[in-house]
Amino acid sequence: MSAIPEKGATNDPRLERRAAMRTLLANRGDMLVVTGLGSTTYDAAAAGDDDRNFYLWGAMGGAAMVGLGIAIAQPKRRVLVVTGDGEVLMGLGALATVGVQQPPNLAIAAFDNGHYGETGMQASHTQMTVSLCGVARSCGLEAVYDITGDDALQEFAGRLRHFDRTMFARVAIQADEPPRVLPTRDGVVLKNRFRRSLGLE
Secondary structure: OOOOOOOOOOOOOOEOHHHHHHHHHOOOOOOEEEEOOOHHHHHHHHHOOOOOEEEOOOOOOOHHHHHHHHHHHOOOOOEEEEEEHHHHHHOHHHHHHHHHHOOOOEEEEEEEOOEEOOOOOEEOHHHOOOOHHHHHHHOOOOEEEEEOOHHHHHHHHHHHHOOOOOEEEEEEEOOOOOOOOOOOOOHHHHHHHHHHHOOOO
């Protein structure tokens, strides 16, 4: 675990987001994945569409809570939430609830480019005074990681294969806009295929 960045810390150095997603999802085994609105959904689809991916299309701020619900309902499955800094900022109360519940099979990775990428690339609060790692710790999470380089990302990805406590990682990524890879937007299809991947249908 690395130190929490000081107020006003920048995102430099930054990782390329598509490569970061591929690293997190490599050798995932039976891990379930929930992605937030926008970029992280495109990145997960670009890494390879999978029935165990639950993409959120119109629920900004809800990824952590959906992941929490799945982790509680499926205690034998590892659950990874990958979402953006804008979504985490919109749903800070979700981290508080995760901090209270702390299912040992839940990990959250917040891709932080310091911008609201879906609304015009305005600067987000993480470019100013807000530390997502600091927020996560304040919510009671202890396994908190501030990832700014490939080695740290690889180490975190390794932990995803075998972890037994709630983890939170801020992953500093470049503020770029690669071509979008869009999975289906049909919520019923996404729900049903995810349920089938769990053996519920």
